[in-house]
Amino acid sequence: GGLLRQVTNMAAGTMPTDAVDLAQLDAGGQSAAAWLGGGAAYEASGTGTYVAPVYVLTSPGAAGTYNNVGSALLALDNGINAANARISSISLTPGPAGPQGATGATGATGPQGQQGAGVQPGPGTDTSAVHYDTTSAGSTNYSSVTLQGKTGTQI
Structure with a gap:
């Protein structure tokens, strides 16, 4: 090969078209490793060696060791999809009814209702209604009706 050259005492680049020095590269590598977590590391001694993360998952359907974010997320x-499939296949059947509980005490008597419109208070008779007559034995005679009380016109 040819002669190797090294640029020394170079300021860190600040614009997109500037050169980047080793300190900037190392800082970017260390930041990326920190973002990944899982033991990821970047060797900043100038070798640029990267140590991949190790993600250990213990969830059913995803258990295992993964060395990159994509594989861990896919697992x-x-x-989750396997768990959802198991959940949606569960058939819920109600159990038998339990024994009936004890009967509670009878509640208090409610208030008396209002008198109906057009009805005379008390147990008397309704003189405006048509009633069947009664037989001498005291049973209802469905063949006879007397209008205007007991002394009215019999039909």
């Missing part, structure tokens, strides 16, 4: 998604 979680599959686990």
Whole structure:
């Protein structure tokens, strides 16, 4: 190969078209590793070595060790979908009814209702109504009606 050159004492780039120095690259790598969590690391000694994260999932349907975010998220998604499928297949059947509880005490008597319109108070008779006559034995005679009280016109 050719002669290798190294730019030294260079200021950190501040614009999109500026050169980037090793300190900026290392800071970006360390930030990315911190965002990933799971033990991810970036070796900032100039080697640029990256240590992948380790995500250990214990949920049913997703249990395992994953070394990247995409695989871990896919496993979680599959686990959730499997759980949803199990939940939707559950058939709920009500159990038998329990024994009847004890009967409570009788409540207080309610207030007396108002007198109906056009009805005379008390147990008397309604002189405006048509009633069947009674036989001498005291039973109802459905063949005879007397109008205007007991002394009125018999039909």
